Amino acid sequence: METDRPSEKGFQTACYRIVTDRLISTILNRNKLTMIKTKRNAEALLFENDALQNYLLAADAAASAAASAAASAAVSAADAAASAADAAASPAEAASVAADAAAVDAADAASVTAVDAALVAEAAASAGLSPQAVKNKDIRAAAKRDFFILNT
Secondary structure: OHHHOOOHHHHHHHHHHHHHHHHHHHHHHHHHHHHHHHHHHHHHHHHHHHHHHHHHHHHHHHHHHHHHHHHHHHHHHHHHHHHHHHHHHOHHHHHHHHHHHHHHHHHHHHHHHHHHHHHHHHHHHHHOOOOOHHHOHHHHHHHHHHHHHHHO
16 A cells, blocks of 8 residues: 555655746746737737728829929929920921920820829728738738838
C-alpha cells in the first residue's frame, strides 16, 4: 500500500508543474485573445474609414479632372494665340498647326478623363463592398493600398 502513494516531494513537484503549466497556458491564451481583438479592431476601423476613403478618392479624381480640363483649356488658348500669330505668316500652315494642336488637346483631355473615370469607378466599386467580401485577401490589399495612397 505504501508503494502506491507518491512521495511528498514528488507530489509537490507534480503540483508545481501543473500550476506552472496552467499559468503559462493562461498567459498565452490571454495574449492570443488580445492580439485577435486588436486585429479585429484594426479591421473594423479600416471598414469604417472605407466609405470616407472612397469619397475622398472620388473627390480627388473630380478635382484632378477639373484641373486637367482647365489646364488643357489654357494650353489650347495659348495654342490658338500662337496659331493666330502664325496665321499672319502663312494661312495654310496656321490652319494645320491649329488642327494638330486641337487634336492633341482632345486626345490628352480624353485620356485624363478616362483615367479619372476609372478612379471614380474603382472608388464606387470598393464603396459597395460588404465587410464579408473584404475578407478576400486581394480586396483587403486593395483597400490597404487606397488607405496608403490617401495618407501620403
